[in-house]
Structure formats: C-alpha cells, structure tokens
Amino acid sequence: xxxxxxxxxxxxxxxxxxxxxxxxxxxxxxxxxxxxxxxxxxxxxxxxxxxxxxxxxxxxxxxxxxxxxxxxxxxxxxxxxxxxxxxxxxxxxxxxxxxxxxxxxxxxxxxxxxxxxxxxxxxxxxxxxxxxxxxxxxxxxxxxxxxxxxxxxxxxxxxxxxxxxxxxxxxxxxxxxxxxxxxxxxxxxxxxxxxxxxxxxxxxxxxxxxxxxxxxxxxxxxxxxxxxxxxxxxxxxxxxxxxxxxxxxxxxxxxxxxxxxxxxxxxxxxxxxxxxxxxxxxxxxxxxxxxxxxxxxxxxxxxxxxxxxxxxxxxxxxxxxxxxxxxxxxxxxxxxxxxxxxxxxxxxxxxxxxxxxxxxxxxxxxxxxxxxxxxxxxxxxxxxxxxxxxxxxxxxxxxxxxxxxxxxxxxxxxxxxxxxxxxxxxxxxxxxxxxxxxxxxxxxxxxxxxxxxxxxxxxxxxxxxxxxxxxxxxxxxxxxxxxxxxxxxxxxxxxxxxxxxx
Amino acid sequence: xxxxxxxxxxxxxxxxxxxxxxxxxxxxxxxxxxxxxxxxxxxxxxxxxxxxxxxxxxxxxxxxxxxxxxxxxxxxxxxxxxxxxxxxxxxxxxxxxxxxxxxxxxxxxxxxxxxxxxxxxxxxxxxxxxxxxxxxxxxxxxxxxxxxxxxxxxxxxxxxxxxxxxxxxxxxxxxxxxxxxxxxxxxxxxxxxxxxxxxxxxxxxxxxxxxxxxxxxxxxxxxxxxxxxxxxxxxxxxxxxxxxxxxxxxxxxxxxxxxxxxxxxxxxxxxxxxxxxxxxxxxxxxxxxxxxxxxxxxxxxxxxxxxxxxxxxxxxxxxxxxxxxxxxxxxxxxxxxxxxxxxxxxxxxxxxxxxxxxxxxx
Ligand SMILES: Nc1ncnc2c1ncn2[C@@H]1O[C@H](COP(=O)(O)OP(=O)(O)OP(=O)(O)O)[C@@H](O)[C@H]1O
Ligand SMILES: [Mg+2]
Numbered sequence: 005x006x007x008x009x010x011x012x013x014x015x016x017x018x019x020x021x022x023x024x025x026x027x028x029x030x031x032x033x034x035x036x037x038x039x040x041x042x043x044x045x046x047x048x049x050x051x052x053x054x055x056x057x058x059x060x061x062x063x064x065x066x067x068x069x070x071x072x073x074x075x076x077x078x079x080x081x082x083x084x085x086x087x088x089x090x091x092x093x094x095x096x097x098x099x100x101x102x103x104x105x106x107x108x109x110x111x112x113x114x115x116x117x118x119x120x121x122x123x124x125x126x127x128x129x130x131x132x133x134x135x136x137x138x139x140x141x142x143x144x145x146x147x148x149x150x151x152x153x154x155x156x157x158x159x160x161x162x163x164x165x166x167x168x169x170x171x172x173x174x175x176x177x178x179x180x181x182x183x184x185x186x187x188x189x190x191x192x193x194x195x196x197x198x199x200x201x202x203x204x205x206x207x208x209x210x211x212x213x214x215x216x217x218x219x220x221x222x223x224x225x226x227x228x229x230x231x232x233x234x235x236x237x238x239x240x241x242x243x244x245x246x247x248x249x250x251x252x253x254x255x256x257x258x259x260x261x262x263x264x265x266x267x268x269x270x271x272x273x274x275x276x277x278x279x280x281x282x283x284x285x286x287x288x289x290x291x292x293x294x295x296x297x298x299x300x301x302x303x304x305x306x307x308x309x310x311x312x313x314x315x316x317x318x319x320x321x322x323x324x325x326x327x328x329x330x331x332x333x334x335x336x337x338x339x340x341x342x343x344x345x346x347x348x349x350x351x352x353x354x355x356x357x358x359x360x361x362x363x364x365x366x367x368x369x370x371x372x373x374x375x376x377x378x379x380x381x382x383x384x385x386x387x388x389x390x391x392x393x394x395x396x397x398x399x400x401x402x403x404x405x406x407x408x409x410x411x412x413x414x415x416x417x418x419x420x421x422x423x424x425x426x427x428x429x430x431x432x433x434x435x436x437x438x439x440x441x442x443x444x445x446x447x448x449x450x451x452x453x454x455x456x457x458x459x460x461x462x463x464x465x466x467x468x469x470x471x472x473x474x475x476x477x478x479x480x481x482x483x484x485x486x487x488x489x490x491x492x493x494x495x496x497x498x499x500x501x502x503x504x505x506x
Numbered sequence: 507x508x509x510x511x512x513x514x515x516x517x518x519x520x521x522x523x524x525x526x527x528x529x530x531x532x533x534x535x536x537x538x539x540x541x542x543x544x545x546x547x548x549x550x551x552x553x554x555x556x557x558x559x560x561x562x563x564x565x566x567x568x569x570x571x572x573x574x575x576x577x578x579x580x581x582x583x584x585x586x587x588x589x590x591x592x593x594x595x596x597x598x599x600x601x602x603x604x605x606x607x608x609x610x611x612x613x614x615x616x617x618x619x620x621x622x623x624x625x626x627x628x629x630x631x632x633x634x635x636x637x638x639x640x641x642x643x644x645x646x647x648x649x650x651x652x653x654x655x656x657x658x659x660x661x662x663x664x665x666x667x668x669x670x671x672x673x674x675x676x677x678x679x680x681x682x683x684x685x686x687x688x689x690x691x692x693x694x695x696x697x698x699x700x701x702x703x704x705x706x707x708x709x710x711x712x713x714x715x716x717x718x719x720x721x722x723x724x725x726x727x728x729x730x731x732x733x734x735x736x737x738x739x740x741x742x743x744x745x746x747x748x749x750x751x752x753x754x755x756x757x758x759x760x761x762x763x764x765x766x767x768x769x770x771x772x773x774x775x776x777x778x779x780x781x782x783x784x785x786x787x788x789x790x791x792x793x794x795x796x797x798x799x800x801x802x803x804x805x806x807x808x809x810x811x812x813x814x815x816x817x818x819x820x821x822x823x824x825x826x827x828x829x830x831x832x833x834x835x836x837x838x839x840x841x842x843x844x845x846x847x848x849x850x851x852x853x854x855x856x857x858x859x860x861x862x863x864x865x866x867x868x
Binding site for chain 2: 310330331332334335340342347348349350351352353354358362363365366371374375376378
C-alpha cells in the first residue's frame with residue numbers, strides 16, 4: 005500500500021529566499037506527523053503546496069499514490085484533504101453557520117436548508133467538543149473562537165488527510181487538550197494528520213513522528229520516544245535553547261500604572277470587566293492569569309484606550325489617561341503589544357520598515373516636522389531586523405510576506421524598542437518559535453530591569469508563572485487574587501482561575 | 507535563508523508605499539480594448555487601421571494636435587487624481603463629477619464677476635474658488651462617512667444629482683447670460699482665461715505639478731502616511747494614533763478640491779463659460795483614468811493623455827474613416843471593464859478583508 009501523502013524533492017523559491025529546499029516527507033494513514041521549525045523555516049509553505057494553494061518550483065506531491073496537479077486546490081480537497089490555515093480563511097461578515105456550510109450547503113430545492121445546516125453544525129460541534137454559536141458573525145468573534153470555526157470547517161467533510169497549521173496558537177489550554185484528543189481519535193480511525201505547532205509539549209503528547217525543517221531544508225526526523233523537548237528545540241534552532249527563564253529578584257519601585265474601579269463591556273455589550281483595581285509598579289512584571297473570556301482582553305484594551313471604559317479610570321503616574329484614544333494613551337507612556345496582530349498590529353502591505361515605526365511615524369527621529377525621514381526609518385529597520393532576528397531577505401519587503409511568527413516579532417520589536425514607562429504585552433509570544441520565545445522573554449525581563457512596569461497577559465500559564473513577579477488572577481471579570489510569584493504554584497493558580505478558591 | 511542583510515542600494519529609499527505591481531494590466535487592457543473595438547469597426551464596414559491612424563495623428567501628430575490633446579487631458583488628469591486620492595484613503599469617490607461641476611460653475615462665476623483684475627491674480631482666484639466648492643461638496647460625503655457611517659459611494663452619487671440640479675438651476679437663473687436664449691453663463695473676463703504657450707496650455711502644467719505634489723505628499727509626509735494607513739488598515743491606523751475620522755474627511759476635502767480644480771481648469775482654459783452638459787462625463791472618466799493609472803498619482807498622467815488624445819482626435823477620425831466619435835466612449839467602457847476586474851478585487855481585499863479577517867498569517 006502506498007503512503008497517504010508522499011512529498012518528494014519539493015522546492016519553492018520566493019525572491020531572495022528558498023522557502024522549501026528539496027523537501028521530502030511521507031505521511032501514512034493513521035499517523036500524526038508533527039512538522040517543526042523556526043519561524044520562517046518553510047512549514048506553512050510546504051503544506052500550502054500540498055493543499056494546492058501555491059505552486060512549488062519543482063518536486064512531486066502524491067496523495068494516495070497519485071500525483072496532484074500543483075495549484076489545484078479543488079482537486080486536492082476532492083481527494084479527502086482538509087486544511088486549517090494559519091491565516092484564517094473565513095468570510096468576516098458572514099455568520100459561523102454560513103461559513104461552515106459555505107461551498108457545500110445542505111439544500112432543499114434551490115434553497116439552503118437552514119434547519120439541516122443548524123442540526124449538522126450542532127452535531128459536529130458536539131462530536132468534537134468544540135462549541136460555537138452558529139449565529140455569531142465572524143468578525144465579532146475573538147481569534148480563538150474563529151480558530152474553532154476553522155477547525156470544524158476542516159472536519160466537516162470526511163477527511164483522509166488533515167493538515168493543521170498552528171491550530172493551537174490561539175486556543176485556550178482546555179481547548180488544546182480537547183483538540184489533541186480529537187486528533188488522536190481521528191488518527192485511530194485512520195486519518196493521517198500533519199500538525200504544525202511551536203508548543204513542544206503538544207508534540208510530545210500527540211505526535212507519532214516529528215519532522216524538522218530549518219532554513220527550508222529538512223534537517224531531521226525523530227519521534228517523542230527518542231527525544232525530549234530540549235532535544236526538539238535543539239534540532240529546530242541548531243543550538244541549545246534555555247526553556248527555563250532566568251529571572252532575578254525584581255527591584256520594585258513606586259506605582260506607575262493605576263487602574264481604579266474599571267468597568268468594561270465586551271463586543272456583545274455584556275459587562276465583562278466588573279470593577280477592577282490594579283496597581284502596577286515600576287520594575288515589576290505583573291502577570292494576569294485567567295481562563296480566556298474572563299475579561300482579560302477587555303481589560304487590556306480598556307487600559308490601552310482601545311475600548312470604552314464604562315466606569316473607572318486608568319492613571320499613569322497619577323494622571324488620568326483618555327478613554328478611547330490609543331494615541332493619547334501611548335503618548336502618556338504605554339506601549340502595547342496587541343493581541344490581534346493582523347488587525348491592529350500590522351499594515352500588511354506596508355514595508356517592514358514602515359510597520360516598525362507605525363505608532364511613531366510622526367515623531368522624531370522618524371519625521372522632521374511634516375516630512376518623514378526615510379533614512380532614519382531605514383536605519384531603524386535594518387538595526388531592528390538584525391536585533392530581533394526577523395527572518396526576511398530585506399527590511400523593505402512587505403510585512404505580509406513574512407511568516408506568521410516573524411510578523412509577531414515585528415510587532416514585539418516595535419513596542420519594546422520604544423522603552424516607555426509601561427508595557428502592556430498581550431500574548432506576546434503567540435506563534436513564535438522556541439528560540440524567539442527565549443529572546444522575547446529575555447527582552448521583557450530586561451525591560452523590567454531597566455525600570456519598565458510590565459503588564460503581561462497570556463493564555464500560557466507557564467509563561468505567566470515563569471515571567472511574573474506578581475500574578476493577578478482574573479475570573480468572571482474580577483481580580484480574584486493577587487499572588488506573589490514565590491507563593492504561586494500551578495495548581496493553586498489553576499483553582500483560582502476556575503473560580504473555585506476565593 | 508536567514509538573510510537579515512539589506513542591499514546597500516535600498517538604504518535611504520525605503521518605504522515604497524505604492525504597489526508598483528504589474529503595470530502590464532493597464533497596457534494590456536488598452537491593447538485588448540482597441541482590438542475589440544477594431545473588430546466592431548470591421549463588422550460595421552469601416553477600416554479600423556484608417557480610423558486609429560487618423561485618431562492618433564490628429565491627437566499626437568502636430569504641435570497644435572498635441573496642444574489640443576493636452577488641453578483635453580488637463581481636467582482628466584485632475585479628475586483622475588481626485589479619484590486616486592480617495593482610493594488611497596480607502597474611499598470610493600464616485601462623486602468627482604458633481605465636485606467637478608461645482609468647481610466649473612464656481613470658476614465661471616469668479617471669472618465673470620471679478621472685474622479689473624490682472625490675469626495673474628484673477629486666474630488663481632478663480633481656480634481657488636473652483637477648488638473650494640469642489641471641496642465643500644466632497645467634504646459633505648466625508649463628514650457623513652466619518653460621523654454617520656454613511657457609505658461614500660451612496661452619498662457621492664446622490665450629491666452628483668443634487669449638484670447637477672443646483673448648477674443647472676443657477677446657470678439658467680441667477681448666473682445666466684443676460685438676454686440670451688441659451689442656458690449658460692456669460693463668457694469669463696479675458697483676464698480669467700488661462701494662457702496657452704506655443705500650443706501648450708498652462709492648465710496642463712498645473713495639473714501635472716499637482717500630481718507630482720500629491721505623489722510626494724503621499725510618499726514622504728506624515729499626512730500622506732495617515733491617508734495611506736487609513737486606506738490600508740483602518741484598525742491599525744486607529745491603534746497607531748491616526749484619527750480615522752479626520753483623515754477620511756481631509757482625504758475627501760483634498761479629493762473634492764482637485765476635482766473642483768479640474769472643473770475650474772476646464773472653464774478657464776477651454777469652455778470659457780459654464781453651460782449645462784458641457785462637462786458631462788469628465789468626472790466619471792476620472793474613475794477609469796485612476797484605475798488605468800493603477801491609483802498612482804503619476805500613473806494617471808499617461809492614462810489621461812491617452813484618453814484626452816482620443817477625445818481630441820475623435821472628430822477628425824469620423825471625417826477620415828466614417829467611424830463615429832462615440833468610438834472613444836466605447837473604448838473607455840471596454841478599458842474600464844478590463845482594468846477594473848483585477849483592481850477592484852484587490853481594492854476591496856486591501857481595504858476590508860485584510861483588516862477584518864484575523865489570523866496568524868504567513
Ligand atoms: N508570499 C510570499 N512572498 C515572499 N516571501 C514569502 C511569501 N510567503 C512566505 N515567504 C517566505 O518564505 C519563508 C517561509 O515562510 P513560511 O510561512 O513557510 O514559514 P513558517 O515555517 O510557516 O513560519 P512560522 O512558524 O513563522 O509560521 C519565509 O522566509 C517567508 O518570508
Ligand atoms: Mg507558518
């Protein structure tokens with residue numbers, strides 16, 4: 005019997021980069037293959053070629069023993085391949101239900117059978133434990149929820165080969181656990197699965213085989229039985245990575261950011277931050293832990309002036325900041341790494357250079373009066389690309405041509421290089437490879453050591469635990485406890501997050 | 507693969523904010539449109555080669571011809587530029603026509619009313635008055651978009667009709683030429699007529715200089731960066747501290763001023779008065795020209811010259827080959843069709859999709 009997927013000698017070049025360099029890979033039925041590699045290693049490119057989204061320059065791809073026609077997505081889908089994309093392929097103005105049935109609608113006569121569609125969606129989401137609201141409009145949903153819709157969409161048709169490009173980057177830990185179970189069950193029933201992720205524990209938990217790309221080349225194959233997380237990291241990056249954060253005692257100063265009795269509504273106008281008081285000191289990292297959807301997102305957006313404050317105030321050094329005015333808040337001294345980098349963080353058809361000065365474009369040295377100083381912008385870009393190891397042939401390529409993790413690095417680099425008194429970092433390492441996580445973590449610590457007050461929000465409890473000096477646990481829109489990191493253990497925090505211990 | 511090095515030649519000229527993309531699309535669109543039109547001429551029994559030859563020798567074959575072509579091109583450059591500025595900010599200004607009409611009428615009024623001024627004062631005043639009124643008309647749409655969320659396509663189309671009604675009314679009542687059977691304004695003072703130097707109309711150079719200025723402003727200034735950013739991703743613009751409302755309004759004001767200037771230049775340089783239906787279609791041609799020039803402030807200049815040349819040569823073509831001058835309109839329609847299909851999709855993708863779907867893209 006031939007392998008389910010057989011990739012032989014695939015090469016794909018972009019101007020200045022060989023994204024895939026003579027890569028070969030096989031996936032058998034019932035097997036979970038994890039595809040690992042640094043940001044920009046060529047993982048998405050390879051799987052997009054398999055799915056027929058891009059045409060490789062050379063090589064061959066066979067599904068079930070028969071070669072595919074490069075670029076023929078419809079043909080690939082008809083042969084039982086499903087893909088969850090790193091960049092969502094949903095129609096933003098349509099509902100969840102409409103997106104899910106799009107392209108293959110249940111019909112009654114010439115009309116769409118709404119009832120059947122709903123029943124099918126409910127059954128589907130029950131079956132895989134991925135709950136969705138069929139009537140919600142995609143663009144109103146947080147990215148995690150959109151991701152669930154993407155996954156359900158891929159699972160709706162009976163697939164033989166399922167390609168998952170960083171499906172877990174935006175899911176909550178619980179959702180991830182459920183997804184991993186779904187993946188195992190699918191594999192048991194004979195589906196072949198290719199999974200891209202930067203979270204090595206997921207790889208250890210679910211993969212049968214691990215394939216590592218570096219610089220577009222396949223550099224090795226291994227399995228969770230033969231190695232551990234550190235070994236995987238070493239294979240990816242080509243050097244040993246310190247997965248543990250080295251953190252000295254914080255030198256806490258006075259209060260810089262003060263949040264008083266803050267109340268905020270979410271997109272559905274429901275009160276989701278219910279009177280939060282918070283004091284952030286100079287020279288500390290305060291982590292906000294919580295199960296996604298307990299108001300952390302709204303809290304961050306309200307602090308940064310991006311969401312209306314129903315009640316309460318946000319003060320920097322005792323001075324109240326403006327509501328709904330991100331620029332004024334930025335001027336007052338807050339840098340913000342936004343959660344949704346595609347929507348807020350980047351202008352994807354601007355150059356990397358322009359994106360790196362996006363919120364300072366009218367300030368010295370990047371503008372002299374009315375005129376933008378292109379030389380300064382260029383100098384800054386070249387230095388930052390170098391320092392943050394943003395993988396690109398040129399700092400003047402568009403941000404849209406970057407790989408997912410490198411886009412994140414652009415946003416992080418921009419916000420960290422300003423050195424403002426307060427840094428609000430929402431999911432700062434989402435989609436970033438282990439080597440770069442290490443780097444970003446060190447940068448956050450060094451910002452703290454230079455005296456910045458850092459507010460860190462992350463869905464990764466481990467990230468919160470390893471970086472924070474104090475941990476604020478948020479549950480149901482309130483801060484239920486503030487724990488010193490010395491007294492914080494995973495279990496205790498987890499119980500607080502679930503709202504059990506009060 | 508991990509090249510972080512940058513070729514030295516790129517230093518100092520970064521921030522290429524324009525999609526220099528493929529200029530092949532407009533060139534091919536024009537060639538295909540001309541071939542299709544040639545087939546139609548053939549079917550109609552005319553000789554397309556004679557027709558095209560006559561068209562282009564009239565337009566470009568002599569100094570006088572080139573002068574006429576540039577004269578016709580002038581308002582087209584400006585209306586194309588007006589539409590392009592709007593598109594840069596993510597706004598589809600379909601109302602260049604109305605803005606242009608109000609500019610044309612206002613300039614006629616200024617040209618008739620102010621007496622005893624020297625040309626170097628009278629002309630600028632009349633041009634500014636035209637630009638001002640064009641700007642006001644577009645500003646209404648900008649304001650409604652920013653503060654009421656009304657789509658600019660709807661308001662600009664509606665304002666087209668309203669402005670046309672008002673302009674025609676004024677031209678047949680308050681501003682009508684006294685004791686005249688025709689509905690039109692009086693001829694402007696000699697001091698308001700724009701000079702022509704050795705066949706070359708002054709207005710054309712103003713238009714080209716303005717296109718150059720807009721290009722520079724969009725690419726090199728903070729105001730331009732605001733407009734570009736709002737056009738590409740308004741969420742990111744807001745996050746970056748750019749007032750989306752203010753930018754939308756100023757982009758519409760600028761766009762309308764340019765269109766109004768286009769009307770003024772037409773009045774002061776060619777028609778010397780305002781009469782209803784004189785300028786019909788110039789504003790709509792601006793849409794075709796903006797897209798033909800790939801929404802690039804300098805790219806619209808060749809587009810405008812091409813269309814202006816066809817308009818200038820059309821009458822002679824009929825004389826030489828019997829092909830009706832409406833051929834030019836047919837060509838314009840075909841070009842618009844061929845050039846928009848790919849561009850429109852890209853425009854909507856950039857202005858809405860890009861910013862609304864979120865993901866971890868690569
Ligand atoms: N459309 C494009 N134009 C130019 N270069 C591209 C394009 N798409 C990808 N690349 C380049 O190809 C390389 C591989 O990108 P790819 O998206 O496959 O990386 P990846 O392994 O998926 O990274 P990540 O983990 O960050 O998602 C990168 O250097 C990227 O800049
Ligand atoms: Mg990727």
